Amino acid sequence: MNKDFLKELGLQVKNAGTSTGLKSSDSGKYIDSYSPVDGALIGSVSETMPEEYEHVIKTAQEAFKTWRMMPAPKRGEIVRQYGNELRKHKDALGRLVSYEMGKSLQEGWGEVQEMIDICDFAVGLSRQLYGLTIQSERPQHRMFEQWHPLGVVGIISAFNFPVAVWSWNSMIAMVCGDVNVWKASEKTPLCSIACQNILQKVLKDNDLPEGISCIINGDYRVGEMMTKDTRVPLVSATGSIRMGKIVGTEVAKRLGKTILELGGNNAIIITPSANMDVVLTGALFGAVGTAGQRCTSTRRLIIHESIYDEVKTKLTKAYGQLRIGNPLDEKIHVGPLIDKDAVQNYLNAIEKIKAEGGSFAVEGGLVEGAGYESGCYVKPCIAEARPDMEIVQHETFAPILYLLKYSTIEEAIAIQNSVPQGLSSAIMTDSVRESELFLSATGSDCGIANVNIGTSGAEIGGAFGGEKETGGGRESGSDSWKAYMRRQTNTINWSTQVPLAQGIKFDL
Numbered sequence: 054m055n056k057d058f059l060k061e062l063g064l065q066v067k068n069a070g071t072s073t074g075l076k077s078s079d080s081g082k083y084i085d086s087y088s089p090v091d092g093a094l095i096g097s098v099s100e101t102m103p104e105e106y107e108h109v110i111k112t113a114q115e116a117f118k119t120w121r122m123m124p125a126p127k128r129g130e131i132v133r134q135y136g137n138e139l140r141k142h143k144d145a146l147g148r149l150v151s152y153e154m155g156k157s158l159q160e161g162w163g164e165v166q167e168m169i170d171i172c173d174f175a176v177g178l179s180r181q182l183y184g185l186t187i188q189s190e191r192p193q194h195r196m197f198e199q200w201h202p203l204g205v206v207g208i209i210s211a212f213n214f215p216v217a218v219w220s221w222n223s224m225i226a227m228v229c230g231d232v233n234v235w236k237a238s239e240k241t242p243l244c245s246i247a248c249q250n251i252l253q254k255v256l257k258d259n260d261l262p263e264g265i266s267c268i269i270n271g272d273y274r275v276g277e278m279m280t281k282d283t284r285v286p287l288v289s290a291t292g293s294i295r296m297g298k299i300v301g302t303e304v305a306k307r308l309g310k311t312i313l314e315l316g317g318n319n320a321i322i323i324t325p326s327a328n329m330d331v332v333l334t335g336a337l338f339g340a341v342g343t344a345g346q347r348c349t350s351t352r353r354l355i356i357h358e359s360i361y362d363e364v365k366t367k368l369t370k371a372y373g374q375l376r377i378g379n380p381l382d383e384k385i386h387v388g389p390l391i392d393k394d395a396v397q398n399y400l401n402a403i404e405k406i407k408a409e410g411g412s413f414a415v416e417g418g419l420v421e422g423a424g425y426e427s428g429c430y431v432k433p434c435i436a437e438a439r440p441d442m443e444i445v446q447h448e449t450f451a452p453i454l455y456l457l458k459y460s461t462i463e464e465a466i467a468i469q470n471s472v473p474q475g476l477s478s479a480i481m482t483d484s485v486r487e488s489e490l491f492l493s494a495t496g497s498d499c500g501i502a503n504v505n506i507g508t509s510g511a512e513i514g515g516a517f518g519g520e521k522e523t524g525g526g527r528e529s530g531s532d533s534w535k536a537y538m539r540r541q542t543n544t545i546n547w548s549t550q551v552p553l554a555q556g557i558k559f560d561l
Contacts, residue, residue: 054091054381056152058145062247070099070242070270072249073112073263078105084270086243089155089389090379092427098242101269106278109267113205113232114284116264121202121230128228129179134255135224136172139165142251146216146244148381153241154215155389155429156343157380168220170513171529178534179228190555193548200538202230203310207279209236209290209300212391213346213450215244218314221513221529222289222537223266229537231287234267236279238292240391242270276300283307287537290314291348294448294474294522301524312536313524314517316448317476319499319508320353322465322491325360327481328505329367335479335507336454337371341387341433342509345452346395348523349477349501349509352448353455355465361458365414368435372415377430389429390451399431399451402444406453411438414456440468448474462487470498476519477501477508500527 069077070084083097101109120128139146143165151161187196206226210218215238223233237245249268256265269275273296279285280303289312290300297315304311321339323332339351356364380388390396396419403417417434433452438445445455459465469478478499480491488504490496500519501511511517516531518524527533553559 058148059095061142061145062149063250064096064149064243064247066096068096068098068243068246070246070268071101071105071109072246072253072268073109078108080105084239084242084272086153086241087392088152089391089427089429090152090381095153096243098246098270100271101275103278106269106275109234109264109269110205110282110284112264113234113267114264116262117202117204117232119262120232120265123230125179125182125228125230128230129176131255131259131261132172132179132224132227133176134259135252136169136176138251138255139169139172143169146247146251149247150215150244151380151388153243154212155380155391156213156346157385157388158383160343161380164214164217167217167513171217171220171224174513174530175224175228178225182229182534182538187542189544191546191552193546193550195545195547197543199541199543200229200535201541203286203537203539204231205285206231206233206537207236207282207285207288208233209276209279209288209292210238211292212238212240213343213348214291215241216248218291218528219245219248221517222312225529225534226537227265229534231537232265232267234269234279234285236269236271236276239270239272245270277303280304281307283309286310287312289526289528297524310536312518312526312528314348314519314526314528315522315524316474317348317350317508317519317523318352318446318448318472318474319349319477320355320469320479321351321508322459322462322469322480322482323354323356323360323364324462324480324482324484324487325357326483326487327360328483329363331505332364332481333367333371335481336368339507339509340454341375341452344387344390344431345433346391346450347509349511351454351508353445353457355457355459355468357465358458358460361456365435365437365456369414372433372435375433377420377432378424387433387452389427390431391429393428395450396429396431398449399453402449402451402453403434405444406436406438406442409442409444411436411442411444413437417453440471446472462490466491466496473522474519475499475521476523477503477511479503479506479508481505
């Protein structure tokens with residue numbers, strides 16, 4: 054396999070794991086990154102030690118003093134330049150994402166395009182960090198509200214979107230005047246090095262201080278340094294519900310702020326009036342895209358009993374046409390799972406489905422033979438199940454799709470809402486009543502609710518996030534920027550008197 058993209062991105066056999074914008078360090082202790090595509094060692098990244106972490110935070114704090122005073126549109130200009138550099142390296146970075154994580158090449162390129170899109174969004178946002186004018190009850194007083202940067206923002210990202218989710222946070226935080234410290238997944242550490250290498254050029258070309266954007270690498274122990282650090286007022290963490298509960302608890306102990314983007318157990322309700330072509334496209338991509346390793350992956354299809362058999366038959370036929378293999382081949386639909394631990398979780402889930410009385414319309418299992426030597430390739434499968442099965446209540450980060458029956462739309466929505474997670478949801482219908490009911494206060498309880506599109510593939514212009522055990526945080530578009538800033542209410546008295554609020558008298 055041609056791996057020139059590694060050289061283009063400045064990646065070596067051994068890579069520094071701690072970077073403070075313009076300088077990097079090597080601890081001598083390494084995390085090896087193996088590709089799930091072919092099992093090959095891509096490279097190694099040095100693990101961040103406590104003394105290196107301390108240097109990163111102090112350097113970030115120092116950079117914040119300069120960065121916060123730069124006008125927001127000027128900060129936006131730096132982000133614009135980064136977006137342009139990403140355009141130059143889109144092919145190479147997309148290939149790295151595909152090779153290190155295992156998603157299809159089209160999805161790898163798409164993830165880098167999301168980075169470019171959020172840069173464009175952030176550039177516009179840099180001129181729109183609006184406050185409010187508020188009417189004062191006191192004469193000749195002006196009240197207003199403004200927003201200031203928080204300081205050091207900690208970002209913990211997951212392996213499944215090794216570059217895009219960081220950019221959703223970092224680009225918005227940067228135009229808000231914050232500096233960033235990024236702890237990437239130890240399963241995809243080279244992606245963080247590559248993004249930092251590209252950003253270093255922009256920082257250097259603009260003679261900016263160290264620490265505006267920093268990276269640290271390692272396992273959960275490195276993340277703990279940040280979650281417990283009072284110098285990091287906000288931690289944005291993406292990952293499992295288990296991880297999110299730990300992060301949320303630790304940050305809450307010191308009264309810090311969190312943005313938590315955790316698991317999903319996403320469903321599509323399929324009604325009798327649904328367009329079957331729309332159903333098949335939305336369900337298929339949602340279920341098998343990224344080999345089922347998206348937090349927005351479709352896990353459940355809630356199908357009206359009158360069309361259940363039709364949907365099952367057509368979906369089974371579509372699954373028979375899926376091509377599984379090397380994701381850098383553009384003809385391939387499904388790549389590998391991230392590692393053998395993920396494969397074991399997938400196999401365990403299949404056994405649990407059988408033990409709970411489920412059956413399979415499309416059988417799962419390992420894919421073996423020439424080209425699959427990494428041991429990370431599995432078959433996307435379809436299970437016929439019941440909503441009350443324990444395994445259905447949990448998210449399995451793999452391409453397992455559950456088919457569930459319903460008789461009334463109210464029952465379908467109740468099934469949709471019956472799981473602990475609340476990220477993404479969808480309904481396929483041509484009925485205005487059904488779609489409006491689904492979007493109403495008594496409808497979907499998720500942070501994302503779609504009509505006639507699937508659960509996967511959110512646009513960066515909208516706020517991204519979910520409810521319940523998904524964490525409640527919001528990233529990316531809309532007014533998510535407010536989470537990266539602190540609100541301040543100001544009152545100016547331009548009279549010669551000091552009238553007190555609520556008409557209070559205080560005679561001297």
